[in-house]
Amino acid sequence: MVGIFSLVTGMVGPSGFGSSTTAEQVTEGIDASNLTIIITGGASGIGLETARVLALRKAHVIIAARNMESAKEAKQLILEDNESARVDTMKLDLCSIKSVRSFVENFLALNLPLNILINNAGVMFCPFQLSQDGIEMQFATNHLGHFLLTNLLLDKMKQTAKSTGIEGRIINLSSIAHTYTYEEGIRLDNINDQIGYSDKKAYGQSKLANILHSNELSRRLKEEGVNITANSVHPGVIMTPLMRHSSLLMRSCNNMLCCSASKLERGNWEVLFGL
Numbered sequence: 049m050v051g052i053f054s055l056v057t058g059m060v061g062p063s064g065f066g067s068s069t070t071a072e073q074v075t076e077g078i079d080a081s082n083l084t085i086i087i088t089g090g091a092s093g094i095g096l097e098t099a100r101v102l103a104l105r106k107a108h109v110i111i112a113a114r115n116m117e118s119a120k121e122a123k124q125l126i127l128e129d130n131e132s133a134r135v136d137t138m139k140l141d142l143c144s145i146k147s148v149r150s151f152v153e154n155f156l157a158l159n160l161p162l163n164i165l166i167n168n169a170g171v172m173f174c175p176f177q178l179s180q181d182g183i184e185m186q187f188a189t190n191h192l193g194h195f196l197l198t199n200l201l202l203d204k205m206k207q208t209a210k211s212t213g214i215e216g217r218i219i220n221l222s223s224i225a226h227t228y229t230y231e232e233g234i235r236l237d238n239i240n241d242q243i244g245y246s247d248k249k250a251y252g253q254s255k256l257a258n259i260l261h262s263n264e265l266s267r268r269l270k271e272e273g274v275n276i277t278a279n280s281v282h283p284g285v286i287m288t289p290l291m292r293h294s295s296l297l298m299r300s301c302n303n304m305l306c307c308s309a310s311k312l313e314r315g316n317w318e319v320l321f322g323l
């Protein structure tokens with residue numbers, strides 16, 4: 049991750065890329081035509097830009113979204129730029145266990161390979177609410193939904209990695225906000241405590257869970273000798289609809305620091321695109 053100074057100035061790092069480098073620049077010359085990629089929340093913000101550029105590099109991209117109207121618009125946007133893009137959309141609501149299971153069932157029925165899973169969707173700082181399954185919303189969406197999705201898709205990813213010889217990748221979009229969480233880290237015994245709820249700490253808690261998930265999964269995959277890596281990434285500060293529950297002050301600060309989703313920093317694109 050580049051520091052604040054480099055982030056604001058766009059100064060390049062040792063790799064020759066900086067915060068003003070675009071995803072297109074980072075992936076220039078890459079042929080991803082042999083890759084099938086699922087990206088959650090690929091209908092907006094970072095997910096949309098990731099989907100667009102991966103499709104530009106000829107990958108088959110599946111946008112998994114809760115709002116199919118937005119997903120359709122996202123696909124249209126990508127196709128306007130690149131009419132040969134291979135982009136499909138599928139319904140996935142991460143805060144519903146039923147929806148995650150049904151997404152996986154539908155995906156497996158397509159009999160496609162799966163090389164890369166980008167767990168990108170997320171909500172931030174929302175007021176206290178419970179998911180359909182009765183779990184605090186930020187934890188349910190940002191961590192639990194992705195945790196279940198990953199587990200249910202893992203066999204497919206292992207089969208793909210084995211049959212193609214291509215290293216599989218699982219990427220969890222986390223955040224520097226993982227450092228700002230409840231005193232006990234993750235409130236596993238008290239996840240639905242409304243009285244002590246902090247919208248910021250609940251977000252941090254869910255992002256910490258993303259990192260722990262990647263770390264433990266990575267350890268297990270190595271132990272098993274499976275040709276798949278698991279990583280988490282902080283994407284930088286990017287002005288997206290994610291900020292909808294942020295205060296005006298925070299949004300203004302972010303605005304000063306932020307880059308657009310098409311100008312993510314090199315180090316993080318490397319992880320996102322598995323370079």
Ligand SMILES: NC(=O)c1ccc[n+]([C@@H]2O[C@H](COP(=O)([O-])OP(=O)(O)OC[C@H]3O[C@@H](n4cnc5c(N)ncnc54)[C@H](OP(=O)(O)O)[C@@H]3O)[C@@H](O)[C@H]2O)c1
Nearest residue numbers: 089092093094114141142143169170223285286288289290
């Ligand atoms: N932007 C930043 O500065 C920043 C910094 C650090 C980390 N991140 C992380 O980066 C990731 C992407 O964020 P972003 O900034 O691109 O935000 P964004 O534009 O709001 O995108 C988030 C996506 O997640 C989707 N989503 C939310 N709840 C969902 C659910 N229950 N099921 C399925 N999809 C759901 C949203 O769909 P709807 O459009 O339907 O809401 C949206 O498409 C997040 O995990 C975030 O925590 C972002």
